[in-house]
Amino acid sequence: NKVRDINRAAVRLAREVAGDRALVAANLSLTWMFDPKDKGSADKVRRLFDEQLEAQLQEGPDFVIAETFSWLGEALLAMERMEKTGMPSMVTMSFDKDPKSYDGYSPAECARALRDAGADIVGVNCLRNPLLLLPLAREMRQAVTGFVACQPTAYSTPPDVPDFTATKEFPYETETLVLSRKVMGAFAAEARAAGINYIGSCCGSMPVHVREMARALGKAPVDRTWRVDYAKPMSAYEFYKHGT
Structure with missing residues (x-):
């Protein structure tokens, strides 16, 4: 059984990378x-959940996230177990074509239920792209007074197939569905304007997306600096833009 080893390693490796520059969940x-x-489920x-939390907490995370739930009932079970840790907590729901949980609750109802259960941050993540997920985050924002998160995929999907896992x-x-960095940057700015507190990304997101989102939020330099010697161009960009 490698469950404990894998869970501990995940937090430990994240801490090694983050150092003291970022929080680890x-x-x-x-x-x-x-x-x-099934009453026994x-x-x-x-x-x-308890087995995973017990292992991960041994590596000293800063807070706990429970994510990608389609059943509100399962999300509430996760919150129940996380609350016992005494640590700050975030729970996010995922919605496919029908913007309701599998047990029939709207984003607003999910947000209120999770907030009432003790979640410090509630929100949405995965399945949908920024254009189709942000409206659900706005619905949660209007429903609760606490912190709200939004973490869309970086995949382009049509309104009639909002869930990227349902696409052909x-x-x-x-990879043919991946959105541009500019789209993700624009999402970050729009999410902040909508009062979303925790802004991130999910499946399909790459470093270029995260960097552009950071720029949009003022957390990275706006100007891009090329670390090259323009006197000795080594690419067409350098030659035509800066060559003599």
């Missing part, structure tokens, strides 16, 4: 075992 996600029709899910390109051709 422990993480829970959907288990694929939750079934509201809740206890199975609790045991899985999933899973082996999703």
